[in-house]
Every structure is written in structure tokens, then in C-alpha cells.
Ligand code: SF4
């Protein structure tokens with residue numbers, strides 16, 4: 001990759017608000033206001049009006065704002081100027097407000113769904129179109145999630161337009177979220193099929209290998225349910241290890257997964273907030289492997305219970321599954337996983353909690369051809385790579401020693417290589433024999 005020149009501009013230049021950006025910001029603010037008002041009965045007056053003025057206007061405003069940023073920086077290249085000075089991206093008032101808003105949104109989504117009674121109405125027309133059902137909080141969530149990845153994906157591509165890897169990777173996460181994370185599961189419902197997510201696998205989608213889920217899929221009328229059960233098993237035990245052998249965990253965590261997709265787009269402005277300390281790395285290993293152990297034990301217990309027809313464990317395993325869903329599925333993956341973006345960086349869940357990331361990380365470290373090579377002699381120890389590593393890896397330490405970076409947690413986002421002014425880092429797939437050289 002060609003070395004990129006990074007210019008450090010003072011805050012005042014970065015904050016410059018041109019007319020285009022002001023217009024974008026104003027439209028986005030109006031959209032946000034209408035979105036908040038849609039939580040009241042006012043949205044019943046004209047749901048389509050509220051859809052246009054909240055989602056439509058908000059998205060348009062964001063796109064205009066990003067276009068303004070593009071106009072201000074017509075020369076392609078790394079655009080990280082001012083990141084550490086902005087309130088929004090460095091835990092200032094706006095950053096905290098965003099964290100509170102996101103956290104409250106997820107808390108209501110999981111535990112107070114009645115809050116969304118009116119807010120979901122503007123999405124009724126889309127829900128009827130896709131699945132012939134009125135909208136609910138989950139449909140609203142799926143739609144917002146997809147819009148967020150799409151809009152922030154455009155931003156990501158504008159900012160990284162000099163980097164082919166980032167553009168293709170961003171197109172990939174938008175494609176998988178729109179198609180496999182939103183359209184297909186909803187359209188399946190209109191066909192009277194289970195709303196299956198083909199791009200999520202056990203143990204991230206923790207119930208996909210539970211006996212009850214597989215039994216339900218197998219008993220669904222038609223062959224599609226059986227295929228879904230086959231897909232869930234084959235992807236987990238065959239495709240995931242094989243693809244990880246060839247490409248590392250990046251093929252999934254940075255190209256396909258919806259959680260990774262949101263982190264790479266909506267979470268991109270916060271990637272530098274990940275903690276790089278050794279203590280953090282220690283907690284990361286303890287927590288993520290504990291979650292993995294819990295879900296393996298839970299799944300095993302459910303199968304034993306199913307085999308014994310509940311004779312020994314009775315209903316205990318089902319209660320255990322519910323607790324896991326409440327604490328890990330909702331609390332960790334949802335509330336903390338996204339709500340803490342503006343405070344702890346974009347990969348809180350992927351780094352500390354995702355049991356699938358733990359499995360893929362283990363495979364990446366032990367058997368995969370993937371590694372980041374370093375040309376240590378060129379490193380000037382600027383630390384950009386470590387700063388912008390969303391997984392909290394101290395990339396610079398490896399670069400200074402000229403060592404290949406082989407870390408379980410690396411999701412292969414490629415941002416460390418992008419921000420390096422000396423072209424020291426290279427994401428590669430190569431023979432295992434040279435992996436540690
Ligand atoms: S080491 Fe580089 S490629 Fe890996 S997660 Fe960190 S920034 Fe991304």
C-alpha cells in the first residue's frame with residue numbers, strides 16, 4: 001500500500017462549518033426531532049409523514065453533511081484530523097449524550113417495548129410491504145440498524161475513498177445487512193417460513209444450535225426449514241473453520257457480521273476510544289472465554305436434557321437459557337455493546353463478549369494463514385496504528401520489533417495499515433510456515 005501523508009490541522013480548521021455542512025446538520029437535527037416526537041401519539045396522525053420527516057430527512061441531512069466533509073477535503077487520504085479535539089468523538093458532552101441516548105434506546109428495546117408503540121407506526125407501510133404484518137419494535141430496530149449501516153457506510157467510503165480494501169469491505173457489510181440481516185428474514189415471514197438469519201451463526205446467535213430451534217426448523221412445512229437447520233450446522237462446524245483457515249476471522253467479523261458491520265460504520269468515529277492497556281487485554285481474555293464456556297455448557301445441557309426428555313435437568317436448562325439471553329444477549333451484546341460506543345470504542349461486544357469471535361480468534365491464532373506483517377525498520381513509532389485499532393491491540397509494539405501481528409482479537413479491519421504513514425503494516429494470507437517470521 002502506498003504510504004499516506006497525514007496532516008495535522010488545528011481544531012479550528014477541522015471544525016469549519018461550511019454552508020453545506022450547516023444545512024446537513026440542520027436537516028439531521030430536524031429529522032432527529034421528528035424521530036423523538038414519533039414516540040408520542042402524534043405519529044398516529046400521519047405515520048408516513050413522520051417516516052419522511054424523521055428517517056428521510058435525518059438520512060438526507062447526514063448525507064449532505066458527509067458531502068460537505070468531502071467538499072472540504074477534496075484530496076483523498078486519511079482523514080482523522082481533530083478526532084481528539086471533538087466533543088462528540090472524545091467523550092465530551094455530545095459523546096456522553098450519544099452514549100446515554102443509545103443505552104436508553106437499547107434498554108427500552110429489550111425491556112420496555114411499549115415505549116415503541118407509537119414510534120413503530122411510521123414503519124408500518126414498509127413492514128406491510130415486506131412481511132404483511134404491522135411494524136413492531138424489532139422491525140423498527142432492524143430498519144434503523146440497516147439505515148445506520150448504510151448512511152455511515154457512505155461516510156466510511158467517502159473518508160476512505162483512497163483505499164480499495166475499505167471500500168469493498170464497507171460495501172460488503174452494507175450488502176449483508178441489507179440482504180441477509182433485513183430483507184430476507186422479513187420476506188421469509190410473508191412466505192410463512194421461519195424468519196431465519198443466514199448470516200448469523202452459533203454461538204453468536206446462541207439459540208441456532210439449541211435442540212428446540214433445530215427441531216422447530218426441521219418440522220417447518222416444506223424443505224426450506226430443513227435447509228436452514230442444515231445451514232446452521234454446516235456453517236458452524238465446516239464453513240467457519242475452513243474460511244477462517246484461509247482468511248482469518250476478518251472474513252466474518254469485518255465483512256459479513258451485522259454487529260461488526262455496525263461497529264465498522266456507525267462506530268467508526270469512536271474506534272480510537274478502545275483501551276490499549278495490558279489490564280484491558282487481560283480482562284478481555286477472561287470475559288470472552290467465560291462467555292464462550294457458558295454458552296458451550298448451556299448448549300450441551302440443553303441437548304442432554306432433550307435426549308433424556310427432561311428427566312434429570314427438568315426445566316432448569318430452559319431457565320438458564322433465558323438468563324443467558326437476558327444478561328448476555330440483551331444486556332451485553334445490545335445495551336453495552338452499542339450503547340458504550342461513544343465511551344469505550346466500537347467493538348466492546350466483539351472484543352469482550354462475542355463467543356463466536358472467541359472461537360474464530362482461536363482458529364485465527366492457531367491454524368489460519370492470516371497475519372499482519374510489519375516492516376519494522378520503517379516504523380517511526382508515531383503510534384497511529386495503536387491509536388486507531390478498535391480492538392485495543394498495541395500494534396506499534398509489534399511494528400517496533402518487526403514481528404508479525406498474530407492476535408486472536410484482530411478483526412482484520414485494516415485501519416492500522418491505512419493510518420500508518422510509513423506503509424509498515426500489511427494484511428496478508430500466506431503459508432503457515434512463515435506465520436511467525
Ligand atoms: S490490528 Fe489492525 S487490522 Fe487488526 S483490529 Fe487492529 S486496526 Fe484492525
Ligand code: SF4
Nearest residue numbers: 379380382383385420
Ligand atoms: S507501524 Fe504504527 S507506529 Fe510504526 S510508523 Fe506505522 S503507524 Fe506509526
